[in-house]
Amino acid sequence: MAKKEVTVEQKLRALYDLQLIDSRVDEIRNVRGELPLEVEDLEDEVAGLNKRLEKLNTDLETIDEGIKTKKNLIEEAKSLIKKYGEQQKNVRNNREYNSLSKEMEFQELEIQLSEKHIKEFKVQIVQKNEIIDQTKERLTERNKHLTHKKGELDAILAETEKEEQALIAKSEDFQNNIDERLVAAYKRIRNNVKNGLAVVPIERGASGGSFFTIPPQVQMEIASRKKIITDEHSGRILVDQALAQEEKEKMETMFSKLS
Numbered sequence: 001m002a003k004k005e006v007t008v009e010q011k012l013r014a015l016y017d018l019q020l021i022d023s024r025v026d027e028i029r030n031v032r033g034e035l036p037l038e039v040e041d042l043e044d045e046v047a048g049l050n051k052r053l054e055k056l057n058t059d060l061e062t063i064d065e066g067i068k069t070k071k072n073l074i075e076e077a078k079s080l081i082k083k084y085g086e087q088q089k090n091v092r093n094n095r096e097y098n099s100l101s102k103e104m105e106f107q108e109l110e111i112q113l114s115e116k117h118i119k120e121f122k123v124q125i126v127q128k129n130e131i132i133d134q135t136k137e138r139l140t141e142r143n144k145h146l147t148h149k150k151g152e153l154d155a156i157l158a159e160t161e162k163e164e165q166a167l168i169a170k171s172e173d174f175q176n177n178i179d180e181r182l183v184a185a186y187k188r189i190r191n192n193v194k195n196g197l198a199v200v201p202i203e204r205g206a207s208g209g210s211f212f213t214i215p216p217q218v219q220m221e222i223a224s225r226k227k228i229i230t231d232e233h234s235g236r237i238l239v240d241q242a243l244a245q246e247e248k249e250k251m252e253t254m255f256s257k258l259s
Contacts, residue, residue, distance in 0.1 A: 009225040011178065012199075012239050013247055015186060018174045019199040020251045025167045026196050028160045035153045042146040049139040056132050063121050063128070070114040070121070077107040077114070166258045182228075189235050199237045201244030207231040214238070 084100045084107070091097045175183050189198035200208030202219060212233045214222075222229050223240040230237055 008227055011182060012225055012228065012243060014174060014178050015182065015199045015237060016239050016244060016247045017251055018171060018178065018186065019197065020248060021167055021171045021174060022196065024255060025164060025171065028164045031160065032153065032156050035149065035156065039149050039153055042142060042149060046139065046142050046146055049135055049142060053132065053135055056128055056135065060125060060128055063124055067118055067121050070118050073114045074111050077110045080107045163258050189237065193234055193236060197236065199239060201239050201241050203241065207234060207236060207238060210234055
């Protein structure tokens with residue numbers, strides 16, 4: 001069976017219908033605006049703050065272990081000093097006595113050094129706790145902000161997601177019924193022009209959204225719907241006002257059923 005020939009007018013109507021559907025999706029996404037990105041950024045920031053808190057708490061545990069180690073060293077040094085002191089009572093000569101005295105002096109230095117390190121560790125603990133408090137405060141504020149923004153986004157999604165998905169499905173259906181080369185051209189133009197408008201009607205003698213006047217002869221050609229004509233300034237595909245109005249009314253009826 002021979003494939004039914006599609007007229008230029010049918011192609012123009014299908015392209016404009018596709019444009020109306022895609023523009024409707026754009027409107028829905030514009031309502032969401034920057035919210036999804038804001039939520040994503042806040043989630044990243046909260047994750048980063050949580051990670052920072054984990055590291056700070058790990059640092060505190062490491063410092064605590066360091067203090068315990070130094071305290072053990074002090075206790076060991078004290079035991080050795082006591083031990084060497086007892087041994088000095090039973091030495092046989094000055095050499096042994098002096099050797100034990102040096103060991104005791106060394107252990108005294110070990111105690112002093114360990115006490116110095118413990119003081120430094122305690123200063124670090126104070127500093128770390130200050131940073132932890134600041135980070136917790138920031139985290140609480142960011143979590144609160146995130147909850148608020150998520151609530152906003154969820155509310156918008158609840159209102160629009162169903163319609164958006166239905167429109168995307170419709171867009172795909174319409175594309176399947178249009179020549180692949182036309183769809184490719186439509187997408188290319190849509191990506192290169194402001195507001196994603198690839199197919200526009202003539203408004204007050206100019207291309208929709210443009211200030212460039214279209215010559216009367218070209219306007220007549222567009223109105224005849226015998227060939228696909230593009231605006232020489234923007235590259236957009238042009239349709240006449242009557243066709244655009246008819247398709248807009250038809251698509252508005254479809255949109256009202258989807259929303």
